[in-house]
Amino acid sequence: MQSKLESIKGAFDKMKGDGFNTNSNLRWGFFFFNDGQTGLKKVYDELKEHSYVLESLEKVDFDEWRLHVSKMDTLSPEKLHKRNIAFNKLADFCKGKLYDGWDVEKISV
Numbered sequence: 001m002q003s004k005l006e007s008i009k010g011a012f013d014k015m016k017g018d019g020f021n022t023n024s025n026l027r028w029g030f031f032f033f034n035d036g037q038t039g040l041k042k043v044y045d046e047l048k049e050h051s052y053v054l055e056s057l058e059k060v061d062f063d064e065w066r067l068h069v070s071k072m073d074t075l076s077p078e079k080l081h082k083r084n085i086a087f088n089k090l091a092d093f094c095k096g097k098l099y100d101g102w103d104v105e106k107i108s109v
Contacts, residue, residue, distance in 0.1 A: 001084060001088060008081050012076075012077050023074065025072045026074070026106060027070050029104070029105070030071075031102070032097075034067075036065060039094050040065055043094045044069060047069050051071055083102075087099040
């Protein structure tokens with residue numbers, strides 16, 4: 001995934017307009033893809049030591065698997081941008097095919 005800080009800043013502006021409090025904890029989801037489970041399991045092994053939760057590891061197509069992890073965190077656009085860059089490197093290091101991006105959810109109280 002190509003990470004552009006200006007695009008992330010725009011996403012944060014939209015989130016604020018949609019009622020997200022970006023200065024508090026939110027549930028951040030991150031997605032990785034590969035043609036098998038092995039590389040994705042290596043990615044998760046690295047992330048679970050940093051409080052990431054396994055949401056799913058599933059076959060989504062005939063020859064493609066998706067890893068979805070999440071973490072409760074407070075991120076700024078700059079922190080998310082750095083995380084995207086780091087996740088691209090992690091996917092490459094662990095022989096994951098692709099880091100495909102993020103999503104965010106409000107935390108239900």
